[in-house]
Amino acid sequence: MMFINSGLLAVAALLSSVWAVPISTQELSDMAAQGYRLLDLSPDTEPVWKTEAEKLDLMRAGIHFFDVTEVYDPTEDNSHATLSALAEKATFPSPSHSSAVTPILNTLSTSNMNSWLSTLTAFNNRYYTSTTGKQASQWIYDTLASITASRSDITVSKFTHSWAQFSVIVHVAGKSSGALTVVGAHEDSINLNSPSSGRAPGADDDGTGTVNLIEVLRALIAAGWQPATPVEFHWYSGEEAGLLGSQAIAQSYKRAGTSVKAFMELDMTGYFQPGTKEVIALEADYEDSGVTKFIQQLVDTYSKLDWAMDEPCGYACSDHASWYKQGYATGMLYEAITGEDNQRIHGTGDLTSVSGFSWAHSLEFAKVALAFVYELSA
Ligand code: BES
Ligand code: ZN
Numbered sequence: 001m002m003f004i005n006s007g008l009l010a011v012a013a014l015l016s017s018v019w020a021v022p023i024s025t026q027e028l029s030d031m032a033a034q035g036y037r038l039l040d041l042s043p044d045t046e047p048v049w050k051t052e053a054e055k056l057d058l059m060r061a062g063i064h065f066f067d068v069t070e071v072y073d074p075t076e077d078n079s080h081a082t083l084s085a086l087a088e089k090a091t092f093p094s095p096s097h098s099s100a101v102t103p104i105l106n107t108l109s110t111s112n113m114n115s116w117l118s119t120l121t122a123f124n125n126r127y128y129t130s131t132t133g134k135q136a137s138q139w140i141y142d143t144l145a146s147i148t149a150s151r152s153d154i155t156v157s158k159f160t161h162s163w164a165q166f167s168v169i170v171h172v173a174g175k176s177s178g179a180l181t182v183v184g185a186h187e188d189s190i191n192l193n194s195p196s197s198g199r200a201p202g203a204d205d206d207g208t209g210t211v212n213l214i215e216v217l218r219a220l221i222a223a224g225w226q227p228a229t230p231v232e233f234h235w236y237s238g239e240e241a242g243l244l245g246s247q248a249i250a251q252s253y254k255r256a257g258t259s260v261k262a263f264m265e266l267d268m269t270g271y272f273q274p275g276t277k278e279v280i281a282l283e284a285d286y287e288d289s290g291v292t293k294f295i296q297q298l299v300d301t302y303s304k305l306d307w308a309m310d311e312p313c314g315y316a317c318s319d320h321a322s323w324y325k326q327g328y329a330t331g332m333l334y335e336a337i338t339g340e341d342n343q344r345i346h347g348t349g350d351l352t353s354v355s356g357f358s359w360a361h362s363l364e365f366a367k368v369a370l371a372f373v374y375e376l377s378a
Helices: 006-016 025-033 052-060 080-087 098-105 110-122 131-147 203-222 244-255 289-302 320-325 359-377
Strands: 037-040 048-050 154-159 167-172 180-186 231-236 260-266 279-282 306-309 330-334
Touching (some): 025 037, 037 052, 048 052, 098 203, 098 359, 110 131, 110 203, 131 154, 131 167, 154 244, 167 244, 231 244, 244 320, 279 289, 289 306, 320 330, 330 359
Parallel strands (some): 180 260
Antiparallel strands (some): 037 048, 167 231
16 A cells, blocks of 8 residues: 555545445545545445545535544444444433432522633634634633542543544542443534634534533532542533544543443533424434433423424434444433524524523523433432
């Protein structure tokens, strides 16, 4: 392969989109070095090479994919059949700690969330390769370090990537060992017209999920909470560019043999369309039916809202898909059913001033996330 030139690589790129040509380690590093990205567009086809410009066109066209340039593993079986067989085995007990959980829910503060979101949206954007994207991840890290400073059983760490912005992980040790409970949100934002330098406040997508999780952790710590089994809170880099941070982390957990009880993602929790029924929408694909049923029970027990099953998003819609692809049991909460969700995302207009943005709405998602963490780790 040493004699391969860029012309041949371009031909290989073309062929791999037509035939299932196996991708060698050499091809991976050569193509990546030239700026090509390897995109997984569906569960039962080989990934295909695209230029950064072609990738952006797909995103603008609303086509979902995993960007697997840095995590591609030819030995992985990601077919739908294999994945659903793996994931359907999870079962969870009904919620049973309401006398402990409810008083903590009452301490969740929308003014804390609003103030943190003001800081996050003030960065020009939180794009995964930008300087301000990196600064935003450092601000999240610093904020979490301060919130958890009194606790020697809690560690805050940076999960670094080949790009500027890092992901942030908070690990809360359990009183005993056991499988991890994980909640996640994505810290990055994007302006689809101009990703690397365009203004992308990303208030709803996913500033809301990001500050929901910070506030859930703050409230739990203030209540003196100590889980029986370990818990992690994750803030992912690069979700908007093809689930980059969450794929790297889920793959590394799988390779380390880490057991995860359940994973839940919060991606967009701040908006419901005026005039529609206000609900907690539940993602219908790349989710485990046992986790989703458990989340439905949490909503019934702890939220004033009803849940509603969304229609399947299609493919690779948010970070839960990265965990599902590694065989973990996942669920995802969403602000509204598809079609009634916030249309201002991915541009300059994703702000809290949008008509329909509601902290009272977002608070309901923080409540469910807190209950998810508490109940599964008690
Ligand atoms: N939060 C958004 C979109 C979204 C819509 C998530 C519906 C879940 C349900 C998310 O950050 C996003 O924009 N995802 C991309 C896909 C990604 C793999 C590039 C999208 O939907 O285009
Ligand atoms: Zn998002």
